[in-house]
Amino acid sequence: MASELALYGYWRSSAVYRVRIALNLKGLAYETHPVHLLSDGGEQHGAAYRALNPQQLLPCLTDGDRVLTQSMAIMEYLEEMHPEPPLLPVDARSRARVRALALAMACDIHPLGNLRVLQYLEGSFGADDEAKLAWSRHWIGEGFDAIEAMLAGSAATGRYCHGDTPGMADACLVPQAYNALRWKLPLERWPTIARIHAACNALEAFRQALPERQPDAP
Amino acid sequence: MASELALYGYWRSSAVYRVRIALNLKGLAYETHPVHLLSDGGEQHGAAYRALNPQQLLPCLTDGDRVLTQSMAIMEYLEEMHPEPPLLPVDARSRARVRALALAMACDIHPLGNLRVLQYLEGSFGADDEAKLAWSRHWIGEGFDAIEAMLAGSAATGRYCHGDTPGMADACLVPQAYNALRWKLPLERWPTIARIHAACNALEAFRQALPERQPDAP
Numbered sequence: 001m002a003s004e005l006a007l008y009g010y011w012r013s014s015a016v017y018r019v020r021i022a023l024n025l026k027g028l029a030y031e032t033h034p035v036h037l038l039s040d041g042g043e044q045h046g047a048a049y050r051a052l053n054p055q056q057l058l059p060c061l062t063d064g065d066r067v068l069t070q071s072m073a074i075m076e077y078l079e080e081m082h083p084e085p086p087l088l089p090v091d092a093r094s095r096a097r098v099r100a101l102a103l104a105m106a107c108d109i110h111p112l113g114n115l116r117v118l119q120y121l122e123g124s125f126g127a128d129d130e131a132k133l134a135w136s137r138h139w140i141g142e143g144f145d146a147i148e149a150m151l152a153g154s155a156a157t158g159r160y161c162h163g164d165t166p167g168m169a170d171a172c173l174v175p176q177a178y179n180a181l182r183w184k185l186p187l188e189r190w191p192t193i194a195r196i197h198a199a200c201n202a203l204e205a206f207r208q209a210l211p212e213r214q215p216d217a218p
Numbered sequence: 219m220a221s222e223l224a225l226y227g228y229w230r231s232s233a234v235y236r237v238r239i240a241l242n243l244k245g246l247a248y249e250t251h252p253v254h255l256l257s258d259g260g261e262q263h264g265a266a267y268r269a270l271n272p273q274q275l276l277p278c279l280t281d282g283d284r285v286l287t288q289s290m291a292i293m294e295y296l297e298e299m300h301p302e303p304p305l306l307p308v309d310a311r312s313r314a315r316v317r318a319l320a321l322a323m324a325c326d327i328h329p330l331g332n333l334r335v336l337q338y339l340e341g342s343f344g345a346d347d348e349a350k351l352a353w354s355r356h357w358i359g360e361g362f363d364a365i366e367a368m369l370a371g372s373a374a375t376g377r378y379c380h381g382d383t384p385g386m387a388d389a390c391l392v393p394q395a396y397n398a399l400r401w402k403l404p405l406e407r408w409p410t411i412a413r414i415h416a417a418c419n420a421l422e423a424f425r426q427a428l429p430e431r432q433p434d435a436p
Binding site (some may be wrong): 068106117 | 275330
């Protein structure tokens, strides 16, 4: 029987990658519906996908007749519907810490490197590949400098971003680190991030979510 | 006696404005600690504020000895610590809808118009005031087009973004609409957003959070 959960995504989208990690950590099966960001001007702009998500951004998760968008909202939804194993700690202060780490990536790094932003820089400012690369590296660098300080400066950091259980912040960190490596930013600049990245990728839930392992990867 | 809650902010920062609305909706008193984004290269980069928030971004809320950052994480924290009146509906599907609307602003519009981004555009691409204005308007316009479709196309939209109770999505919508008006984008292009914006600003919780009413406003 087909799973009720279906994930609309693209193999290399970090926001989709986060949701794959969350689904795998919770042991939830799901169907994959590839939405090709680059073919024919972008399938995310086509009528079929727009009917699901007027934002024309990935991911979208359907749960039966429920249509869910925004990776952070999807992870919170999964946490509420399938509490075990948890993506967030129990107490409010720790939950706020994990969410703040996750949002420092989801709000303050990732949106700036999005395809549509790079397209605007090229179209309106004439940014060439080198300038776009410098842009992407700048925001990942500044963001990871802050996140490294947040992680290294807190006794709450453990094997993973918060304690010894992988969760919502790790589901954001690993895709962002993947992007850093894609843009040739060595993780050694951020030793705590590098250590947590390696610890996560030792887990099958993270390995199965790797972009290269997705059915639409080239 | 002084309130235990202290909000570090700047009168015109939208992320801080969201948290003011959330605090007011919950009827929570708080102290205001202005952090001037523009004086001396930005007080947010000074040692005192960096010790609170290594991201050097606003807002920061302290609750006794707890230091909380990221406006969306702060609103979730307030919801967990002070559940009444709620900023989120009860059922998981509706909570996901409200969070997705809020994040469509907090992730996909607001970070692109942030001061540090405009400074980069000017410094690295030579963007003048007109080009920066076009940039800000582009992302608000594209984002609000999608949010208008999400709101107008759903029976769950009421007097406010979700039903007839103001909540987390409204706390993001009003500051973003304030920015749109600041950049001379008339809200009439988005009739549902314009209607909800007006309904919110009829409430004292929203009016008291207006940037012009803050102690550090010029």
